[in-house]
Amino acid sequence: xxxxxxxxxxxxxxxxxxxxxxxxxxxxxxxxxxxxxxxxxxxxxxxxxxxxxxxxxxxxxxxxxxxxxxxxxxxxxxxxxxxxxxxxxxxxxxxxxxxxxxxxxxxxxxxxxxxxxxxxxxxxxxxxxxxxxxxxxxxxxxxxxxxxxxxxxxxxxxxxxxxxxxxxxxxxxxxxxxxxxxxxxxxxxxxxxxxxxxxxxxxxxxxxxxxxxxxxxxxxxxxxxxxxxxxxxxxxxxxxxxxxxxxxxxxxxxxxxxxxxxxxxxxxxxxxxxxxxxxxxxxxxxxxxxxxxxxxxxxxxxxxxxxxxxxxxxxxxxxxxxxxxxxxxxxxxxxxxxxxxxxxxxxxxxxxxxxxxxxxxxxxxxxxxxxxxxxxxxxxxxxxx
Amino acid sequence: xxxxxxxxxxxxxxxxxxxxxxxxxxxxxxxxxxxxxxxxxxxxxxxxxxxxxxxxxxxxxxxxxxxx
Numbered sequence: 001x002x003x004x005x006x007x008x009x010x011x012x013x014x015x016x017x018x019x020x021x022x023x024x025x026x027x028x029x030x031x032x033x034x035x036x037x038x039x040x041x042x043x044x045x046x047x048x049x050x051x052x053x054x055x056x057x058x059x060x061x062x063x064x065x066x067x068x069x070x071x072x073x074x075x076x077x078x079x080x081x082x083x084x085x086x087x088x089x090x091x092x093x094x095x096x097x098x099x100x101x102x103x104x105x106x107x108x109x110x111x112x113x114x115x116x117x118x119x120x121x122x123x124x125x126x127x128x129x130x131x132x133x134x135x136x137x138x139x140x141x142x143x144x145x146x147x148x149x150x151x152x153x154x155x156x157x158x159x160x161x162x163x164x165x166x167x168x169x170x171x172x173x174x175x176x177x178x179x180x181x182x183x184x185x186x187x188x189x190x191x192x193x194x195x196x197x198x199x200x201x202x203x204x205x206x207x208x209x210x211x212x213x214x215x216x217x218x219x220x221x222x223x224x225x226x227x228x229x230x231x232x233x234x235x236x237x238x239x240x241x242x243x244x245x246x247x248x249x250x251x252x253x254x255x256x257x258x259x260x261x262x263x264x265x266x267x268x269x270x271x272x273x274x275x276x277x278x279x280x281x282x283x284x285x286x287x288x289x290x291x292x293x294x295x296x297x298x299x300x301x302x303x304x305x306x307x308x309x310x311x312x313x314x315x316x317x318x319x320x321x322x323x324x325x326x327x328x329x330x331x332x333x334x335x336x337x338x339x340x341x342x343x344x345x346x347x348x349x350x351x352x353x354x355x356x357x358x359x360x361x362x363x364x365x366x367x368x369x370x371x372x373x374x375x376x377x378x379x380x381x382x383x384x385x
Numbered sequence: 386x387x388x389x390x391x392x393x394x395x396x397x398x399x400x401x402x403x404x405x406x407x408x409x410x411x412x413x414x415x416x417x418x419x420x421x422x423x424x425x426x427x428x429x430x431x432x433x434x435x436x437x438x439x440x441x442x443x444x445x446x447x448x449x450x451x452x453x
Contacts, residue, residue, distance in 0.1 A: 036427065040427070109449075130449075134450070152405070153406065189448060201409070212441070223451070246440065246446065270438030294415075
């Protein structure tokens with residue numbers, strides 16, 4: 001009897017021990033990849049390489065790969081890798097040498113964000129590192145971020161900080177190279193970036209965000225091979241102050257109008273201590289056509305004031321401490337018209353072989369009122385596996 | 386400009402409606418995300434090179450390249 005009782009207790013105990021549910025093993029979420037091929041072409045007549053006058057023709061072909069890799073239940077690795085092939089007619093005028101290295105430049109760039117969602121918390125932290133390599137500038141960057149969401153996920157607050165360390169090779173215009181020892185002292189540009197972003201769901205159909213960036217730059221802020229011609233005909237390199245403070249505040253309002261049309265409105269105010277104040281407004285209107293296609297026309301307008309140090313070709317007084325003829329820093333108005341087409345193969349029909357989630361084609365035309373025009377086209381696909 | 390910013394920030398701080406997770410079908414759509422489309426990243430970058438102003442949109446704001 002006692003033996004039977006002992007055996008019965010043992011049997012129950014074993015059953016209890018081995019029937020306890022083990023925590024399910026983590027099943028990795030899908031890895032998402034986005035591959036884009038980008039093309040840009042521009043032309044104008046105010047090249048800063050030749051003192052604010054001359055061709056600005058430039059072509060860029062830039063393939064880019066984006067990876068989103070869930071490495072565990074709470075961690076994600078986001079990577080971005082790209083190569084920009086830049087052909088520029090104006091940079092060939094740095095030394096007048098046809099087919100020099102500057103005419104055809106390749107820029108390799110990559111960065112990676114590693115984010116960790118804190119357990120039993122609505123907070124996420126992340127760290128970043130990256131680099132950029134081109135013929136005259138090597139850059140390394142590091143950064144970090146902290147995000148907190150409300151319990152109902154209706155509000156989110158993010159703080160991001162980054163630091164860029166750019167090491168320049170000082171290529172001067174050929175006629176000024178004999179004076180290289182006296183031209184520039186610093187060959188490093190340091191950029192520190194701090195951003196605060198707050199986003200909120202306002203109604204079932206409206207959500208908005210505000211993002212404010214504070215950027216402080218120091219060191220070499222001019223471009224060594226940009227020329228400036230004074231009103232007496234003499235020439236110097238571009239010279240700018242060794243520090244620059246920028247503030248940019250962007251607002252987004254996204255409204256779901258109906259099952260066919262949404263609206264995405266963006267406004268940015270920009271200020272810096274070079275004297276530039278800029279206002280930018282952009283409207284995108286996603287239009288769903290059936291369940292597979294989305295067409296997104298967009299319009300963007302930018303207005304900016306002139307930098308305190310800008311002057312057109314042969315307008316600067318000789319002996320001025322700071323001077324530039326770069327029209328990127330001039331008083332300009334610009335507009336951009338774009339169209340973006342997205343195809344989402346829900347049924348994965350004939351595209352099942354490629355396992356693509358979506359295809360995107362985006363093109364835009366840029367027009368600046370000083371005569372610069374630009375055209376871009378980006379095509380890409382998103383794949384999960 | 387100052388008043389526009391004050392009104393916009395006030396609108397954001399005040400929650401007009403408490404939206405539950407099952408009521409977010411509209412705002413969770415891809416086109417409603419509060420960030421730029423990935424296909425637009427290259428366009429945002431070249432705009433930061435060709436204009437004096439940059440930032441405020443998650444894109445480049447200065448440094449990291451041979452640009453402004």
